């Protein structure tokens with residue numbers, strides 16, 4: 001399906017077209033305006049932790065170029081811009097509010113509204129103040145209460161203008177990649193701590209939802225990275241069990257507490273040796289399972305899964321740097337990810353647009369209390385080159401976006417309640433442990449001059465949005 005074939009009714013009325021970034025990945029100004037270290041600033045200084053020793057000091061310099069970046073969004077015709085707030089900028093060291101830090105987001109929101117773009121705010125996209133890591137980080141229950149206080153401060157400053165609030169982005173990454181595999185900050189490889197981190201981020205979500213709800217928030221949600229766990233051989237019980245385990249640790253450990261107020265029984269059983277049950281206190285799950293108004297879905301690739309050793313594993317778990325990676329799959333470290341032989345992005349992730357459709361349809365079938373869905377991230381890294389005329393011809397990325405958008409349309413036709421789609425990412429940016437080596441932007445950033453160039457995929461996305469608005 002191409003955008004020309006969109007007809008009236010393909011996209012529900014008010015469908016939101018957007019693009020996303022995150023504070024640590026684009027802002028730079030890592031030690032300006034009162035901001036102090038986040039765990040990512042510290043992690044990036046660890047030898048071998050980030051590809052090429054790249055750091056977050058300048059990144060895209062979005063902190064200083066924000067008004068011009070908003071004008072780019074306007075040129076693209078975005079309905080909404082999804083960004084995150086840096087906790088370490090707003091409450092450096094998690095002490096008192098830093099007015100200068102909050103002011104940056106206040107100005108951003110004003111610029112967006114002035115440009116007719118809906119601000120879509122995420123409170124936590126992985127950049128915990130280092131001061132809180134030093135008191136235990138997400139392995140410590142108290143961090144959840146600190147998050148609630150920080151969330152309330154941001155809401156007090158921006159709640160009059162920002163309508164859509166997301167507590168966490170991909171708690172999978174900030175718990176299991178940060179504390180178990182250690183390829184993300186804070187780089188710990190402690191399975192028990194990782195399991196506690198999962199629960200404490202859930203708790204933090206629940207506490208913040210409670211606080212923001214009572215302060216009057218109307219659109220509250222969370223963003224999860226979800227995958228289709230497909231057994232390599234559906235007739236092999238070992239592979240089927242591996243897929244169940246992946247589905248447990250990547251999807252259901254997050255979906256079930258949020259949408260059903262309970263951890264799945266198999267997850268609790270698998271994680272018994274890692275103390276999951278021990279960190280759940282009475283009352284936690286009621287808070288965690290409080291109703292939300294939307295679920296953000298980030299999807300990049302499916303996972304073919306096996307329980308048998310596999311020599312030709314795609315190396316998708318290394319994080320890209322030199323540090324020895326642990327496993328994020330706590331208690332299920334034996335699972336492997338064979339290749340399906342599909343084309344891949346520069347991240348080595350297999351491309352299978354239909355996976356997005358099946359994921360969305362499955363969510364609707366399995367969760368009775370499923371709120372409206374938004375695709376809060378989808379996109380791809382490719383090895384872009386700059387043509388002699390200065391343009392970036394990136395047909396692979398244009399095709400990736402077009403095919404995944406078509407997959408969303410099919411899911412909607414099959415009954416999925418999807419209300420928006422955000423491309424990851426607006427700008428090339430700091431791709432975590434891969435540093436600046438991987439480019440996801442629909443807008444190129446030249447890291448020498450910091451100049452922006454709208455890529456062909458950006459132009460194609462703008463045309464797609466225009467066509468969808470007309471349909």
Ligand code: GBH
Pocket residue numbers: 022169170173177225298300316317318328377424431432440
């Ligand atoms: C998102 O993460 C992030 O929200 C965003 O900041 C980031 O820049 C973007 O995507 C592109 O990476 O192999 O063990 O990691 C997506 C992270 C990567 C999570 C693949 C699931 C598979 C499991 N996803 N990962 S593992």
